[in-house]
Amino acid sequence: MELSTQGLPLSQRAMRANISPISWLLSKALEHPNMISLAAGFVDGGGLPSGPIARICAELLADGGRSMAALNYGTTAGSPLLRELLAEQLRKEGLSSAKPEDLIISNGGQQSLFTLTDATVDPGDIVLVEDPTYFVYLDVLRAAGARVIGVTTDEYGLVPEALEERLEELHQSGERHRLRLIYLMSYYTNPKGVNLPWERRKRIDEIVRAELERGDSFLVVEDAAYRELRLEGPDEPFLKSLDPENERIIVVGTFSKAFAPGLRLGWCMGPPWVLDRMARLKGNQDFGSSNFSQAIMAHAMQEGSSVDAAENFRSRYRSKRDALVNAMREFWPPEAQIIEPHGGLYAWASLPGIDTDPESEFFNRLFEKEVLYVPGKYCFCEETQGPRPKDSMRLSYGVASEELLREGARRMGEVIADMMP
Ligand SMILES: Cc1ncc(COP(=O)(O)O)c(C=O)c1O
Numbered sequence: 143m144e145l146s147t148q149g150l151p152l153s154q155r156a157m158r159a160n161i162s163p164i165s166w167l168l169s170k171a172l173e174h175p176n177m178i179s180l181a182a183g184f185v186d187g188g189g190l191p192s193g194p195i196a197r198i199c200a201e202l203l204a205d206g207g208r209s210m211a212a213l214n215y216g217t218t219a220g221s222p223l224l225r226e227l228l229a230e231q232l233r234k235e236g237l238s239s240a241k242p243e244d245l246i247i248s249n250g251g252q253q254s255l256f257t258l259t260d261a262t263v264d265p266g267d268i269v270l271v272e273d274p275t276y277f278v279y280l281d282v283l284r285a286a287g288a289r290v291i292g293v294t295t296d297e298y299g300l301v302p303e304a305l306e307e308r309l310e311e312l313h314q315s316g317e318r319h320r321l322r323l324i325y326l327m328s329y330y331t332n333p334k335g336v337n338l339p340w341e342r343r344k345r346i347d348e349i350v351r352a353e354l355e356r357g358d359s360f361l362v363v364e365d366a367a368y369r370e371l372r373l374e375g376p377d378e379p380f381l382k383s384l385d386p387e388n389e390r391i392i393v394v395g396t397f398s399k400a401f402a403p404g405l406r407l408g409w410c411m412g413p414p415w416v417l418d419r420m421a422r423l424k425g426n427q428d429f430g431s432s433n434f435s436q437a438i439m440a441h442a443m444q445e446g447s448s449v450d451a452a453e454n455f456r457s458r459y460r461s462k463r464d465a466l467v468n469a470m471r472e473f474w475p476p477e478a479q480i481i482e483p484h485g486g487l488y489a490w491a492s493l494p495g496i497d498t499d500p501e502s503e504f505f506n507r508l509f510e511k512e513v514l515y516v517p518g519k520y521c522f523c524e525e526t527q528g529p530r531p532k533d534s535m536r537l538s539y540g541v542a543s544e545e546l547l548r549e550g551a552r553r554m555g556e557v558i559a560d561m562m563p
Pocket residue numbers: 183249250251252253276327331332365367395396397398403407408
């Protein structure tokens with residue numbers, strides 16, 4: 143229920159802030175304990191590295207000097223040791239210029255996205271996003287008062303020609319100077335589960351370079367949240383690897399998906415001019431992310447347990463992804479369009495002729511059958527490049543067991559077969 147806010151001293155920004163649609167979905171799931179939730183994007187609890195973390199905590203706390211440091215305040219930009227280890231890892235992964243001073247450790251990747259937006263976007267400024275995109279970030283942009291414009295995607299991710307068209311439209315309408323950010327996910331996107339091919343990464347960077355020469359400055363945001371969850375297929379280098387000058391691209395990563403989201407640690411690496419402002423804004427918020435979490439993470443990286451945890455997650459998700467996708471193929475009519483993910487946590491499907499919106503007949507029938515999904519509607523921004531599709535949905539295989547994934551897909555198949563024109 144919406145609380146009345148009339149006459150209350152609330153900021154315009156607070157009034158623009160949405161309750162995430164996923165909270166509504168999760169509260170629905172809680173009302174029904176037997177609900178098979180294919181909606182929540184949580185990580186697989188059984189894969190969390192609780193054993194190594196318990197040992198690391200015990201070791202840390204038993205060591206006077208290190209425990210005193212870990213339990214105290216740290217620095218706003220993050221633990222020097224963790225940034226050093228991360229920079230070293232990123233250099234091995236192709237970001238040859240990665241240096242600790244170009245990194246900020248944040249409270250999850252989410253805080254990097256928020257602070258970056260806070261540092262660059264004023265109300266009325268324009269942000270281009272993939273359509274569909276990560277809906278939690280859509281809410282960040284809405285609260286910032288941004289004008290969010292969608293760029294079409296296909297089964298390979300952002301379509302470079304669609305980006306060119308959007309940029310041209312901004313020139314034509316005289317609004318190009320309001321463009322601040324182009325936000326895209328480069329690995330196993332949320333919600334579509336697609337991995338941007340190397341050729342497209344290069345093409346997008348070419349378009350961006352040409353565009354920067356033509357007009358005012360803006361930043362590309364590469365959200366690499368699911369990079370570590372590659373289940374098969376090519377290991378594409380970061381989009382950021384095309385920016386060794388560290389001028390145009392800020393890359394955001396996280397320790398949530400391949401280690402432990404409860405530590406609430408993420409990071410970003412980008413041009414010094416924006417990092418400096420982000421660090422000031424982060425300083426206003428929290429003086430730095432949890433020093434204790436950072437000490438745990440650094441220790442895990444030094445001893446290699448972070449690598450083992452990532453491998454464990456990948457093997458669990460491979461089986462779960464197979465369970466879900468095989469059941470979709472087995473129980474769904476062939477007209478259903480399924481994008482089979484090669485990594486990440488999500489499968490995306492379009493059901494021609496079926497309205498999947500919240501409270502639609504399809505949604506309600508599945509709700510009665512105790513199956514929950516994320517309606518595609520939540521993931522599209524207001525200014526889509528064509529008509530906003532109403533027939534899509536996101537299914538996540540992170541949390542449910544293989545048996546429940548199969549059963550959820552089977553129940554869905556019954557309703558789809560019954561409703562498909
Ligand atoms: C695409 C994407 N980016 C960023 C995040 C932020 O995650 P965290 O704050 O846990 O690092 C998420 C979380 O689900 C995500 O899906």
